[in-house]
Amino acid sequence: MIDGVLLKGYGGFYYVYAEGRVWECSLRGRFRVKDQEFLPGDQVSILSEEAEGPHLAKATIESVGSRRNALTRPAIANVDQAILVFAMTSPRPDLNLLDRLLIQVIEADIEPILVFTKLDKYRADPLNDGPDHALTDVYRNIGYKVFEVSSETGQGIEEIRAHLANKISVLAGPSGAGKSSLFNALSPGKKLKTGRISHKSKRGRHTTRHVELMVCAGGLVADTPGFSSLYLPEMKRAELTDFFPEFAQRRGLCRFNSCLHDKEPNCAIKAALENGEIYPERYEHYLIFLKEVIEAERKY
Ligand SMILES: Nc1nc2c(ncn2[C@@H]2O[C@H](COP(=O)(O)OP(=O)(O)OP(=O)(O)O)[C@@H](O)[C@H]2O)c(=O)[nH]1
Ligand SMILES: [Zn+2]
Known part of the structure; x- marks a missing residue:
């Protein structure tokens, strides 16, 4: 066997x-x-x-x-990680979307890996004269696994490869971010040998395309992007903090136990924001999401 x-x-x-x-x-x-x-x-x-x-x-x-777990869109079992792909240049990384995807992935109990693509373009643009990886460092400092790559030059590709081996991964991220290019850069010259599978589907017996896992860098990667919904998972307002690791680690430091880090006085999150320990856009997104969660709560 x-x-x-x-x-x-x-x-x-x-x-x-x-x-x-x-x-x-x-x-x-x-x-x-x-x-x-x-x-x-x-x-x-x-x-x-x-x-x-x-x-x-x-x-x-x-x-x-x-099964350890099962996603519905795409329908795949035993997913280990979600690779969230965003371009460093264009399309401009939509961090609201990135933070939303992170919440969906964490909620599904799947490990997120952040991959920022088009490093070559980013480096080539003289306007990017600030600290090279300011954006990527935001997420790295929170504790996420972050990679900067160029699928064009191959820079950074090796580092990701080790994280794919023996794992089942789903790619996610906006159109044009470079998901297919990343997949191809990770499996040079050996796209999955499923000649018969694609041959059969060309006969048109089924018009619906089914999700398929493809062999990539010693692991398996879904051929269909996942986590595309813009909606946040159902949760209580107090639970949103759990999805922001840099907030969650300050749990219990706010004056009120029930603090939602919005208008409450003596809030440890707002203090950290003022000290520059929490990135302003993350806090901004937290407030946007909090409003949505409260709206959704009312509809139950
Ligand atoms: N210079 C450069 N261009 C890249 C890189 N990665 C992707 N591109 C280009 O960006 C465009 C979009 O890349 P795709 O790989 O098709 O993006 P995708 O995320 O698969 O897009 P969808 O299929 O629409 O979801 C293509 O023209 C790629 O050649 C990179 O690392 N560097
Ligand atoms: Zn607070």
Whole structure:
């Protein structure tokens, strides 16, 4: 028996990544599992059958492991991390969106990794004569994993690669930020060998595109961006602080236990803001989100 991860189900077959290759799997006759119960990312045990050619081996799925988690959009199981991709130059990084995505990712109990792309363009612009990575340092100082890369020159790409190995990742970020370019830079010359899968989908048997995990830098990456909703998860107003690590670490330091860090006196968050220990835009976004959370609370 070989342990693998389901990449995709298609046309009655399941494509499983195991031992560094893709296996075309069918279900064992007595193994009764409904199609929709399988998700890309599911851990499966497979039994090898006769190999067919160098790229595609055949096997049967013998068992499926229990899930650590499951996202709905895209529908993937056992996601380890979300790679939030934003350009350093254009499109101008929308930090309101970035902070929103961070909340969604943290809420899903998935580790966020911030990747700022187009470092080459940023460096080439003489207007960026301030401290080189002021923006990226904001998030680094909060404690997030932050990378600055250029998919064009390859700068910084190696550092990310190590973080993808043996993990299931979802990319997120606005259009044009460089998600596809990053994916390609991470897997030079070896985009996932799923010739048969794409061949089959070209026959047009299904018009809906299903999400698929792709082999990338020793790990698996979803081919569809995740966490695209602009809405904040349902929460109570007091819980918003939990999603801002630099606020949460000052918990208990405000005069009032119920402090929402808005108009209350003797607020440790506002003190930290005035000392320059909390980045003004983060606080600004906190207040915007707080208003939204309170609005949503009223609708329940
Ligand atoms: N100079 C430079 N250009 C980049 C870099 N990364 C991406 N680009 C360019 O930015 C544009 C958008 O990149 P994509 O990779 O298509 O962006 P995306 O996030 O996949 O966009 P969507 O598919 O719309 O979601 C393309 O013209 C890329 O060539 C980079 O690191 N440096
Ligand atoms: Zn406070």
